[in-house]
Amino acid sequence: MKQFIGDRAIVVGGSIVGTLAARVLSESYREVVVVDRDKVLGVREVRRGAPQAAHAHAFHSRGFRIVHELFPRLPEELERAQVPVPDLGEMRWYFNARLxxxxxxxxxSIGALRPVAEDILRSMTAALPNVTYREETELVGYLADAGRDRIEGVRLRGSAAGSAAFDLHGDLVVDATGRGSRxxxxxxRFGYERPPESRMRIGLTYTTRLFRRPPGVLEDTQSVNPVASPAHPRGAFFGRVGPETCILSLTGILGDRPPTDPEGFLAYAKSLPVPEVYEAVRDAEPTTDAVSFSFPASVRRHYERLTRFPDRLVVLGDAVCSFNPVYGQGMTVGAMQVMALRERLAQGTPPDSLGLRQxxxxxxxxxxxxxTGGDLDFPGVPGDRTPEVVEGNRFLARLAAAATEDPVLTEAFLKVAGLVAPPDSLMSPDVVxxxxxHVAA
Structure with missing residues (x-):
């Protein structure tokens, strides 16, 4: 008979990280309750609580490996949904306008619209016998013991006007509510200090539109990605997300906002440093209006630095750190944090608060x-440019130039970008x- 750590775990937030956390907690708690203020089950559209889901997202390679480990049926579900699962090295990556x-x-990687990817993972999680979703339910506050040293549940309220608050007790509470975490x-309110924060102000704006895929477009690759650089600060992610659907997310930094009107959107695409994206969509049929999403700054909350923090409360995902989305790291890093929780739970006891925060x-x-190192390569981004950051960006520029000729360097770079290999692997003698x-040639 399976031994459980506790009776009930509560996850607040039903997006990607909350869903993965619920999957992991189902192994250690008799009941897992996922709370979200939106209707989430069976939803494959952008919802009020996650407006960023309209824009291009990606599970980097390490994230794909994690979700495949947690959901062995994932490849079959992706195939059923006709979601591309491309090789990162077979995408077209342009750095400084060079392929x-x-x-x-x-x-x-998973080449799906984010709401589709969420629904696939959420449906498999909701099918677990000990996982329950409470939709259209908002977090009001935490419940604590008399000494306020331990969280013992949450106070909730239905999203409908006039709904009464009620208490839900649990043995562990996970905050996966994202960047707007309260x-x-x-x-x-319980007398705890707020965690110190690190910020990197970047003034990013995404503007995104879906198109019907024109004949011949994106047939030999899943995506075309002109990556923004100081010399070419306008970027884009253009990819196939279904058999006949492609997504184009245009990016501007430091207050440069890609327009939402059709003419302005296409003019911005035409201004990219490579013509391939504009030529693909200039005569394509749009299937949605263009929408924008602003991201003023990357924010990291250092919960690990707090000397006092309540037991049985776990904070994960964007509630801990929200990254500049052009790097595509957020969902994968959230998945990595969930696996850290899983490793702690595998010890057969509730996770040690400080150890897990670390x-x-x-x-x-x-x-x-x-x-943040990549952001500091842009002269207008405020921040401390240490000698390590300056030299690191110089080396990465040289590596990208060399990778236009050497596929071994492409793979080495994408392993780091995909969070499979550590950054210092790029300084191995062979890579250097x-x-x-190549640079000397």
Whole structure:
């Protein structure tokens, strides 16, 4: 007979990270309740609580490996939904308007619209016998013991006007409510300090539109990605997300906002440093209006630095760290944090609060360094440009130039971007020698 750690775990937030957390908690608690303020089950449209879902998203290779481990049926479900599962190395990546040499790497990604990916994962989680979803239900506050040292549940209220608040007790509470997490304010009511924050102001705007895929477009690759750089600060993600549907997300930084009107949207696409994206969509049939989403700053909350924090409360995902979305790290880093929770639960006891907070922080460290270091390559982004950051960006520019000729370097770079290999792997003697050889040629 299976031994459970506790009777009930509560997950607040039913998006990607909350869904993965519920899947992991189902192994250790008799009952798992997922709470979300929106209707989420069976939903494949952008919903009020996740407006960013309208824009291009990706599970990097490490994220794909994690969700496949948690959901062995994932490939069959993706195939049933006609979702592309591309090799990262066979996409077309442009850095400084130059195409990286394409190569098969075995590094897989999920080429789905985010609401579709969420629904696939959520449906498999909701089918578990001990997982229940409470939709259209809002978090009011946390319940604590008399000493306020331990969280013992949540106070909830239905989203409908006039709904009465009610209490739901649990042995563990997970905050997966995203960037707008109210945990710092809610814990402040109990006398706790707010976590210190790190910020990287970038002034990013995404503008996205879906198109019917024109004949011949994206037949030999899943996506075309002109990545923004200081020399070419306008970027885009253009990819096939279904048999006849493609998504184009245009990006602008430091207040440069891709327009939503049809003429302005196409003019912005035409201004990209490579013509391929504009030529693909200029005569394509749009299937949605263009929508914009602003991302002022990357924000990291350092819960691991707090000397006092209540037991039986776990904070994951964007509630801990929300990254510049152009790096596509958020969902994968959230999945890594969920696996850190799983490892703690595998010890057969409720997770140690400080130990888990340190594990979650460790999952954030390298991706945070990658994204903030890359952002600091743009002269207008405020921040401390240490010698390590400056030299690192110089080397990455040389590596990208060399990778236009050397597929081994493409693979090495994508392993780091896909969070499969650590950043310092790019400084291995073989990689450095290859870069030097190609740049000198």
């Amino acid at each position: 990286l040499r394409q190569t098969k790497t075995g590094l897989r 945990t710092p304010a809610l814990l402040e 594990d979650v922080a460790a999952a954030v460290d390298a991706p945070w360094a990658i994204s 020698a290859r870069v030097d050889r």
